[in-house]
Amino acid sequence: MNEELIRISQQLPAWLWNVLIIVFSILLGFAIKIVLIPLVRKEAITKSSHSLFRSFIRRFNRLMGLLIPLLVFNSLLPVARFNMHTLLIAGKITEVLLIVCFALVFIKSIKVLEDYLYHRFDINKENNLRERKIQTQIVFIRKLLVAIIVVFSIAIILLSFDNMRKIGAGLLTGVGIGGIIIGFAAQKSLGNLLAGFQIAFTQPIRLDDVLIVEGEWGKVEEINLTYVVVNIWDKRRLVLPIQYFIDKPFQNWTRTTAEILGTVFIYTDFTIPVQQLRDKLTLLLNGHALWDGQVAVLQVTELRERTMELRCLMSCRNADQAFDLRCYIREHMIEYIRTTFPESLSKTRIVFDNNHHF
The missing domain is CATH 2.30.30.60 (SH3 type barrels.)
Incomplete structure (x- = not known):
């Protein structure tokens, strides 16, 4: 094959033969692009599940358009009719570019494997520990x-x-x-x-x-x-x-798990009926999609000089849902207290001694 190329090259002017080698390598890159780009678009349209072929095309479509022309150009260098200095420069540039391309091949291969493992171990589910x-x-x-x-x-x-x-x-x-x-x-x-x-x-x-x-x-x-x-x-x-x-x-x-307990603290007067608040918490949680149905507790956790501390405890599937559910419970519990037991909101008492004379 090389002998045939050498024979053909000798029948053409050196500059024309060198131009043909360069143009052929560039056109080969464009041809690869023309073939791969429709495949990339088609795979993107039909993207319903993971595919190693789709991942390979997506990762390698640009790189192949450079690597294959470089390999072809490198294989044609022995039959090129450059002068010795130009040949050495072209050979060295091609060698460096090939090293870079092969490094990118290894990196892209790692990313293809990563795509597969990401599909195999998908974190887009609730229990994803x-x-x-x-x-x-x-x-x-x-x-x-x-x-x-x-x-x-x-x-x-x-x-x-x-x-x-x-x-x-x-x-x-x-x-x-x-x-x-x-x-x-x-x-x-x-x-x-x-x-x-x-x-x-x-x-x-x-x-x-x-x-x-x-x-x-x-x-x-x-x-x-x-x-x-x-x-x-x-x-x-x-x-x-x-x-x-x-x-x-x-x-x-x-x-250890995505599940978490959400906590809401409410501060009220000592006169509030705790059991009715406990029933209201259960009612609010039973009708909410963010509650996982495991823990629903209301307890008096602290008595202070002016207020009573109530802790609402609820379980959720993950931290994001716990935050949203805590906000929901906090808002609706305080609204329930404000409308049903307004006299039991936290207050400051002042007692006047009628026997005291000024």
Whole structure:
């Protein structure tokens, strides 16, 4: 085949043959795009369930349009009629681009596998403790593998240049005085990375866990290699170093289960009939979709100088529903007290002694 190409190339001017090689490689990329883009659109339209083929097309459609033309161009370089200097430059550029493309192939392959595991362990259900546990590990491992692939790719690219070979070898092996100095300088970052390993596998927190941290209520939105992002209830983002969750105490409301008890405190006068309030709480919960039907309790938990503290306790399937149900119960219980027992709202008493003379 190469002999046939060489024979054909010798019948054409060198510049024309070189242009034909470049144009053929570019057109091949466009041809791949023309074939893959309709497949991507078709798969997007018929997206009813997970498909490895759909995931592969979605992740690789742009990359294939670059990788295959590069492979073809690289295979045609031996029959190209460039001068020696141009041939060396073209070969080196192609080599670097191929290394980058193959690194992207590995990264995209990891993401295809991640898509499958996300489908296999879907967190979009009520009792999703196992799924959140596995997805937390998947995210951390994926980010770690991507970081390793990037470092190795940079090292291989540097090794391909004679004057950069020492730098590439040092980056690849990670030894020497420079590595020790960097290790001391970045010991906090390395500590966070090791803490990330610990969190990924011991899992004091997981993706979508509900936390009380730094006095804020929120959900774990991201667990990165060195930091965690908590989505606060009012859409703010609290970013904390991952080491924080090893060194400092915090509340995890969904550590062992998504179920949670919601609490509402009401402060009234001592004269209020508690049993009627208990019956009203039961009535409100029985008609509400957010209550899971397990716990419905009203108790007198404190007597103070001027008020009586009542605690309404109710069980819910998850923390989001608990918050909404607590607001609902708080609103309707105080409305019931205001309209039915207005004289029992909390009050301050002043007693005048009629025997006292001014």
